[in-house]
Amino acid sequence: MRHDVRLREAVRAIFDACYPSDDWSPIRFEEAERFGTVHYRQAVEAALRARATFTAHATQLELI
Template identity: 60%
Template sequence: MMQHDPRLRAAARAIYDACYPSDEWSELSFSEAEKYATVQYRQAVDGARAARDCFALTSEQLLLPVA
């Protein structure tokens, strides 16, 4: 699924890298965490999906005609 949505994957990577910036936080890189579907990876994906939904709602609101 993530492989088919490059923007969602990029958002998940950005969240993962921000939350787990070094080996102290996670021993795996984003690609490795993705390969093994770690809990950290799944949390980053959930965060990216939540952010996508928030941005979609904002965009829809901005597209409404001004009265």
């Protein structure tokens, strides 16, 4: 993720929105990223799905 700045920021935004406090995730984003926690992997999956959706939508707009 570190090589794709926009995707990493999307993952961070999703992580922070879904796990806003210690009640939801016991560690911060940077640690979750480093250790590849389930919370981080879920945020990555959400970001990849969102990117696919936005990419498909952009492609549809180009066809119009």
